[in-house]
Amino acid sequence: MSRYSELESGQLASLLDELMEEYRAAKERKLNLNMSRGVPEKAQLDLSTRLLTAINAASSLSAEDGMDCRNYGALDGIPEARRLMAQMLELEPEQVFVGGNASLSLMHDCLTFAFLHGLPESPKPWAKEEKIKFICPVPGYDRHFAMTEHFGCELIAVPMTLEGPDIGAVTEAVKDPAVKGIWCVPKYSNPQGITYSDAVVRALAALSPAAPDFRIFWDNAYTVHALDMDHQDSLLNIMTALEKLGKQDRVFMFTSTSKVTFPGAGISAVGMSKANLDWFKGHKFYQTIGNDKINQLRHARFLPDMDSVMNHMRKHADIVRPKFQAVLDALAPLGEEGIAQWDVPRGGYFISLNVMPGCAKRVIQLCREAGVTLTPAGSTHPYGIDPEDKNIRIAPTSPPIEELHQAADLLCLCVRIASAEKLGGAAALAPAQVAYGDRN
Ligand SMILES: Cc1ncc(COP(=O)(O)O)c(C=O)c1O
CATH class of the missing domain: 3.90.1150.10 (Aspartate Aminotransferase, domain 1)
Structure with a gap:
């Protein structure tokens, strides 16, 4: 033809x-x-059915630190779950908060806390700003865009290239102090399935936005989801790049086991600098005494390390x-x-x-x-x-x-x-x- x-x-x-x-x-x-x-x-889904028997009535239900997972406690997660999710995010366990069944909820929390209370370095609540804008690389994930739209943000489309968001367009957009954040799905992106190049990750880390409390929402939902496991993409660690520049507060990093084990019944995590994590936990304190540690425990026993995840x-x-x-x-x-x-x-x-x-x-x-x-x-x-x-x-x-x-x-x-x-x-x-x- x-x-x-x-x-x-x-x-x-x-x-x-x-x-x-x-x-x-x-x-x-x-x-x-x-x-x-x-x-x-x-x-x-059948691949993870064993998750349901990873713990049972005969198992020890204590976490590594001795905490009884049947009881209240451990707002930021049990040690073994923090370690597992830290490995997925390529962070230290101390930088990670293990959430509930959905990373989207953690993204929503970050926005809610920013809108109600502001960020650690800029306590003016975003809700008190005249306008908040968010950068949306297109094509992108509809739920990201819908979430910020729901918060009343103006959405700024920037094109995706085959290496990640068009850095020229992002650099231009962040000159506006109303632009407070960018959505990124850096590895095997939704929907293109591509991974940001090192140059793009470095350029995102090096941005100098007009808004002092600008945040990169780094949603690494597909970090372990290569189609060919023998030829996996590698993604530069943005936290390391930011730390080198002294800008470690710039990023919120998310992931979950939704498409590793059971969507809607997995565990999620957010990784942050110490200042951000103190801020996040400070607000989270008023929302919950802690997440589902039984689910954290069975995930950590089912997938004890990155080799088992891979x-x-x-x-x-x-x-x-x-x-x-x-x-x-x-x-x-x-x-x-x-x-x-x-x-x-x-x-x-x-x-x-x-x-x-x-x-x-x-x-x-x-x-x-x-x-x-x-x-x-x-x-x-x-x-x-x-x-x-x-x-x-x-x-x-x-x-x-x-x-x-x-x-x-x-x-x-x-x-x-x-x-x-x-x-x-x-x-x-x-x-x-x-x-x-x-x-x-
Ligand atoms: C990029 C991206 N982030 C997050 C999610 C949902 O993750 P969770 O189930 O952890 O909320 C999806 C689901 O399709 C997704 O594509």
């Missing part, structure tokens, strides 16, 4: 006829498939890698036809697909009408609006591989139809609802 842009209008019209014929046949099959959910499949993640990778490959193989001809572009992810949970500008909503609508659910168009952008209407987030992990083949083929057909319509000007695009939708 030649490139769509080289086809004459008559050729495009007959191509569109053929594609629509195929589409009608696909619709007859009454598919009901879903590529919108960035969640593990059952076989991945062995476990190798099993995850073996399950999800063929699924990513199935989608990438299906997409390949679209590249040759000049109607789509994507980044080959090296880890994480998603593939970020760019179709021709103005086509993403139409592709998603066509897929939906033929029984394949995709994440709503725009969800990778602030306010759920992709100004170019071109980005689609594909989540290949959850459907069984046979269904994934069918879903990916249908997606490709819909991309072809939308592109042929666009180039031939055939169909007026029906307005589609933009919503944050099915977020993971």
Whole structure:
């Protein structure tokens, strides 16, 4: 097949006829498939079932320091859980607070405390500022953007490059003292699956924002989620880079075991400088006496060190890698036809697909009408609006591989139809609802 842009209008019209014929046949099959959910499949969850027997009524329920995990205490977590999460964050256990079942809650806590009480070096609550702005690298994670939008922040989109956020745009944005933070998913990013380069990490560490209480929200959700465990990406440690510059208070680092063990029933962590941790715990004190230490204990016994985490993640990778490959193989001809572009992810949970500008909503609508659910168009952008209407987030992990083949083929057909319509000007695009939708 030649490139769509080289086809004459008559050729495009007959191509569109053929594609629509195929589409009608696909619709007859009454598919009901879903590529919108960035969640593990059952076989991945099965890998962690032993977590449930890692402790039982016959086990010692004392933490390493002798604390009885059945009782109140240890606001910042039991020693073995702090050590495990510190290894995931590449920090010292003393720098880590182990939270509950969701790192998003810890991010929300940091924002809540900043809005209500200000940061250690600048006690003016953010809520008392006229305006707070947050930098959102796009494409990015919809729940990050939605969280800061919910706090009333103005969201500033900066483009992602293949090395991380566009540092020129970030440097420009932080000249505004209302800009108080940036969202980062530095390793196997959501949705592109890429890792920030050393140069980008160093440049982020070296920023001189006008806001003295600027914070980097460093969400390392996919730190151990390589697709090929024999060729893992390495990410420069931003805390070390910041410490060298005496700017260690600049970052909040998050991770969790959500996609290591059980999403929604794992353990989370935030890592910070001492000043930040004292601030965080000082406010957390009023919220809880402590998190679920029984869950911390069984996680620490199930995954006692990084070797066990990596062995476990190798099993995850073996399950999800063929699924990513199935989608990438299906997409390949679209590249040759000049109607789509994507980044080959090296880890994480998603593939970020760019179709021709103005086509993403139409592709998603066509897929939906033929029984394949995709994440709503725009969800990778602030306010759920992709100004170019071109980005689609594909989540290949959850459907069984046979269904994934069918879903990916249908997606490709819909991309072809939308592109042929666009180039031939055939169909007026029906307005589609933009919503944050099915977020993971
Ligand atoms: C980048 C990123 N951060 C955080 C989360 C959610 O993490 P948790 O379950 O720890 O709240 C997700 C889930 O998809 C994610 O993609």
